[in-house]
Amino acid sequence: MNIVTRFAPSPTGSLHIGGIRTALFSWAYAKKNKGKFILRIEDTDLERSTPEAVEIIKNGMKWLKLDHDGDIIFQTQRFDRYKELIQALLDQGDAYYCYTSKAELDQLRELQVNQGVKPKYDGRWRPEENKKLPGIPNNVQPVIRFKTPSNGEIHWKDLVKGEVVIKNEELDDLIIARSDGTPTYNFCVVVDDSDMKVTHVIRGDDHINNTPRQINLLKALNAPIPQYAHLSMILASDGQKLSKRHGAASVMQYRDDGYLPEAVINYLARLGWSHGDNEIFSQEQLIEWFDFDHVSSSAAQFDQEKLEWINSYYIKNKPVDELADLIKPRLLDMGVERLDTDILNNAIKLYQDREKNLNVFAGDILFFFQGIDLSAELKNKYLDEKSKNLIKAFVGEVEKLNWTNDEINKYMKEFVKEKEIKFPEIAMPLRAIIAGTDNTPSIGSIIFILGIDDVKKRISCILK
C-alpha cells in the first residue's frame, strides 16, 4: 500500500508546538514508508482564516524542514467538489435540509443542559417514514445535515489508542453545509482524505469524537476508511492545557528565542515517542526509527529545560560557520556595526561549549564587537590599586609577545608566578575590564582573539 499522510491545519492563528508535533509524526511516518506527506490548509471558515496564518504555517514547516509533497491544497479551492458530493448525499437520502435557526438551536441546547442530558440536535427536520415535517419557514436559509445512522456503533483500531468504540446514538445529525452554502469541517475532511487517498489520518486526540462522524460520512460516500492515529495532547509545563494565552508559543517564536530547528524537532519527537534510550537523534534517524508502537498514549508535559539541554547539545556540535550565520544577524540586531569574521568565528569556537541558546550566545560574545559598560559592582569587586597596577604591568609585557593563543596563556601563568599572586587576581579584573563580566572562558584566549590594540584601548579606557 502506498502510504499517504497529511497535515491539515486551519489558518486561524499561530502554528504552535502541538500542531507541529502532529505534522512531524505525519511527516516521519510518510517518509519512513516512502509515502506521500500532504499539506492541506483547512480554510473553510471564511471568517477566521487569514493569509497571514497561511504564511505562518508555511514558514514554520520550512524552518523545521518538514517538506510536503506536491502543492499545498486549500479547501476553499475545492468548494465545487464538496457541493457535488453534498448534492449526492442529498440525492441518495443521506442528507437533508434543516430549517432550525441558530436561536432555536441555542434554546434547545439550554433546555437539554438544564435537563442534564447530552446536548444535541433533536432531529426535528430529519425525514423519516411516517413522520410529518414542520412547515418550511419563510425567512430561514436552511443548513444541510447528514443523516447519521440512529443505531449501531462505530469502532476502529486506533494506532495509538487501540480499539475505540462509540455508539451512533451519541452522535447527532451534523451540519455539513452552513446556511450560506459553505461546507463544514467534518465533511471537507472526509472528502479530501478520500479524494487524496490518505491512508493514515494522524491528528490530535481532541479529534477522537469526530472520527465516528467521519467514518459514517465515509461509508455514506462509499469511500474506504483510513487508519487513524490519535496523538495525545501536549500540556504546558505546569500541566495545564496548552493554549494561546498559556504556554503555546508559535513555532517561529522558538526561532526568535534562540532555538535551533533540529533541537525543536528532536525534542518534540521525543515528547510522546521513544526509541529505547535514545535521546539525541537526527531527522534521518527519526524517519528510520519512527513507528506508532512507541507513540505514547498519554499526554505529555512540555519541559523547557530539556529543550534547552537538547539545544545546547546541537549548539555544541554545530559547525562554526553555520553558527556564525545564525549568530551574525542577532549581533546586528543588538547594535553591532562592524563584524570581523575572524573574531566572530574564534569567539564562537571559544564559547560554543558553554552555550545553550543562540540569543544568549550572541549576548555573551557581544563585547567582542562593541565596548562594555563596567558595572559599579564589578568595579568595586575587582578594581583596586593593586589589581590596576597588575593589569598595567601585565599589558605592558603581553604586547611584546609573539601573538598566539598559546603564548599568551602561557605567559599569564608565568606572570602569576612571577608576581606571586593567585591566578584569579589577574584574571578576574581583566575579565571585568575586557568583557564587562566575570564569567568568561579563558581570558587569555579572549585577549588573543581581541588583539592587543583593542585590549589596550579597553584597559586605558577604564584605568585612565
Add this chain to the structure above:
RNA sequence: GACCCCAUCGUCUAGAGGCCUAGGACACCUGGUUUUCAUCCAGGCAACAGGGGUUCGACUCCCCUUGGGGUCACCA
C-alpha cells in the same frame, strides 16, 4: 452532566507476564577536572495512583475506584 481518552521517578520516558533489587534522559544534590562561570567526568536522590481479580508468577492482562484530560458549534 453524558460520552470518549489517559495513568511508571518532579518532568520526558524504557518496559509487550518471569530478564525489574524497575533502566535511561532532563532537573536537582555531592565529588572531581578547571582561570571565574559553564562545559566535561564520576556518583547520588527519586516512580509502577488505590483496591480487587486472572496466573505458579504481574509495572505488564481484566474489572472497579480515584485522579487528570478531551468532546458535546452553521470552529477546525
